[in-house]
Amino acid sequence: MPSFFSKRDLHFNLYELLKVEQLTSYDYFQDHDRQSFDMVLDAAEQIANKMLHPLLTEMDRKEPQLMDGTIRVHEGMKAITKRFGEDGWINATFSYDEGGQQLPVTVQNAAAFIFQAANYSASVYPFLTTGAANLIRSFGSKELIEQYTPLMYSGRWQGTMALTEPNAGSSLSDISTAAEPTSEEGVYKITGQKIFISCGDHDACENIVHLLLAKIKGGPAGTKGISLFVVPKKRITENGHTNNGVTTAGVYHKMGYKGAPIAHLMFGSDETCLGYLVGEPHKGLTYMFQMMNEARVGVGMNATAIGTAAYYASLAYAKERPQGRPITAKDPTQPQTLIVHHADVKRMLLFQKSVVEGALSLLLQCGLWADLAHVTEGEAKERAELLLDLLTPVAKSYPSEMCCQTTSAAVQILGGAGYTTDFPVEQYYREARIHPIHEGTTGIHGLDLLGRKLTLHGGKGLQYLMEEIKNTIAEAKQSDQPQLLDLAARLEGALERVQTVTTSLLNLAKQDKELFLADATLYLDFFGIVTIAWQWLKQAIQAQKGLMMTNSEENRNFYQGKVATANYFFDYELVKISSLALRLTSHTKGTVEMQPDWF
Template sequence: MSARDLRFMVNEWLDLDGLGERERYREHSPSTFADVLQLAERIATERFAPHARQADQQEPQLEGDSVKLIPAIGEALAAHANAGFVAMSLDEEVGGAQMPHLLETACACWFNAANVGTTVYHGLTTSAARLLLTCGSPDQVQTWVPPMLEGRFLGTMCLSETEAGSSLADIATRAEPRPDGTFRLFGSKMWIGAGEHTIGENIVHLVLAKSSETAAGTAGISLFIVPKWLVDAEGRPGERNDVVVAGINHKMGQRGTVNTLLSFGEGAHLPTGEAGAVGYLVGEPGRGLAAMFHMMNESRLGVGAAAAAMGYTAYLRSLQYARERLQGRELGVPSTSPPVPIIRHADVRRMLLKQKSYVEGGLALVLFAARLLDDTLTLPTALERERAQVLLGTLTSVVKSWPSQWGLAANDLAIQVYGGYGYARDYDVERLYRDNRVSSIYEGTHGIQALDLLGRQVFKNDGAGLRVLLEEIEKTVGRARACGGLAGGLASELETVAGELEATTATLAAAPDVALANATLYMEAFGHIVVAWLWLEQVAAAHGGEGDFYEGKRNAARFFYTHELPRAQTGLGLLARGDRLALDTPEAWL
């Protein structure tokens, strides 16, 4: 991660200090914000990064009904929790530091860049605690949230099953009510990150299950707290609940985050004398999926931030390598002359520039989303807050998927810059690629996000989300034109392609079957246009800035508009023609 680029984005562009003047954040000063960001960098560098390779090489081990992790993971998480990062954006009244989400996301980028596998444990915990604060009863909040925010209890989300991945209507885990108001859960959950370990004192599983009291399909899904250890009246862990790890999934990357198959209600532990994992209903019966979306949407933003950070780290590693690696000679130089650093070769600079345009564009996207989240909480009028919420909802799928796709492309290019060394385990770029590959699968696959963007966001409410986006792009175009020069030229290009997006979307609305069959193409074009917009925002923020950093910003923006924005126009052209090739291809032809 680049400390200089983070400072530019959060301070010079997104105005973190200005956020500090709003009522919610007024207790904090700009110096506090700067100190927190520096603290995140220090802990990430000293406690998270050193064991990233070890955690990759020494995978979690299943021993009986528990999972053994390398000690450094727990030690790093303890430092993270003790510094207050688990609760930094939550309300002071619940034990949080009530700092801006923009700052929280910038700090998270440091931890993700250093060691995403360890960072995940507390990322899930913060999201689970926030869900309980939103949907849980006062007693549930009092029992479970404080120890989670202290890092003593850790959280998970349990949605998928072996036969029900994204299709949650098909889950089979069931919950049976008991006279005392609790439930007993029976079934299994697959792909559960951080599902079993001995970090902290307890694990708070948030589990989707069906109850006989509710309807069929997604309307019958309820949400339950199912702790690893039941707690007494004072909240102290006591008897082991009937939830156990049935197996570990051996992953391509992010190996430090244990990923499990969990079984509920198989009789391995009988704390109440009967089979069934004890569960506590969160919110209303049959409203579990709506409640879980609070955590899922937060996790989608988190996945995008992690993907951008991993791509950025790989870019910086390959940049340093290109400056140090001696090989070849420049054109026209005698063969007897000494080799030069490979960064002097134009094709290597092309790959580095491509990476820079991806990773700085992706970082801008996730930080902008975090700023939008702050706006939904702190803008002065309800109308302004609602507008920010509409824009954030429209962009959430893109924030998750664009860095997952193009951050990984940066990882791929980093390996290419290293050449054969990049393909070997001696250098971290190989691991970073493996760690980032799952980003386009986590929290809904690339295709699922595309269907959400087009089917649930762009088309709903008569296109309100797209209108807000286009209005914001128009405002940026106006500011950039006032800057003149490069910014003015890029503004005209963005204005043209934004108009093409609007026209193509209107065409697609008339043929929804064709539109949804091509949703992924639409999202990729849409995402490139959004990132081009945020590149223009950065160019405008850098207006008047002198020196290599600002020139590098302007040059990367120019590259993105020259080499990448045409991808969006090509995609929009295909969409406008109503291509039916995928829709009409028989299974037998595949």
């Protein structure tokens, strides 16, 4: 079995790049140290190897089925769900008071990445429960917290986020699920339906707890009238549990991501369905954004994990498969060479490595910002929060879009074999394709970045990011390494381009708002490439330091690989901003003026 991730790279990120041990100087994390972090990763690796990865293919082939009103998932999920609960993975980052381990989000995310790379579908179940429980503990009443969260932490109850409706996919202001007050305060009658609910129903748990958006009758129109409810499949009564009028209308059959059940649910269609208000009325969307933002970074991580698994699968193949001969030594009487020696194959491997390792370091950096936002105060807290907020669309969309391409490169390296079900890369290719869609399509994130985040808080998030990048450039310039000086100069040029393009677009915003946002998706792409180039410069700086300090051949190879991949990213990926900048500053109106009848 080829490995599906690199623990060495996770260690590089946590300890060399992010220096995550420094978090232990804060009270909340004081009981941890590098050893405890290592143990977390080792434990994750063990579960991934023993429980998750062995079911990867099988869960793809035996998809969930709706039978007698319940979705039946792969039987292996029962043991996996139990294990995630028992070992404390669901609430690991929460406080000791809540039964958690006060683990940094950065480390938890690194562990989750291992699960995701092993078996993306299986990794989704606990992740959703964590997010849902986190919403209840953040905004719910003491009673809701006590009733729901312990059973969710234990893995016995599944959490979900129930947002999307048939007539309101990307447009949440149009949801029509209704909540009608009952005589009991905080308790509402829910009617409506939700679609595309991940883990919305299944038989590997005892109950499902939906964190559901609905409109309280008589509330304001649009997003301002949305409230958040806890809607369990079985509601708690004095005598135990009773059905709560949540009906599973269907399970979706999908191109990939088949091991996780995606449900179509009806609320209150047959029996009464009760929902329990979380926090105040009409503030539901604000609350939900906590879970959505976590989920968005999570989706970026999912995409990166799938891309990483595909990279290692194609690398293993390239190192084993003889085919063809060197360009300069074509003698057919000589044995064939391994394909890993062909420049075009190395290009496809470097492409994958540069994207997935570049994305991973950004995503773990996002985890660190989440931790810092939690334990710091004042400007440090604000900086961490605004950087995380600004870069969430990038952290979600860059890996989501690019890992469709990297998994495609993995398929290409295997050739005809890659297109067959004899190898896992075709599954990775299918699974990767969900990520540009769920948790906000790439188009939505483009609008979020260009239309909102750039100028939010007076543009302070962008200002902080520019400072961070300039600090990295300054650090590179202090070295005497010609390669680092070269990369620093190129990133500096790219930053000037970001400035030019952004100014050009923000000026346009005043004249023509539709045209300003028409290419927001391409702006997101542009901005994402520069962000990942920054991550690669950070990695290259650290790798050069590593090279000077190590004598081990394994470490030398690792660091040389980092430097070479940073160069690759600048040579092949960063150059793409030239064309994007041309497009983004030309302001032609082709898409805006296109008429439906002309298609």
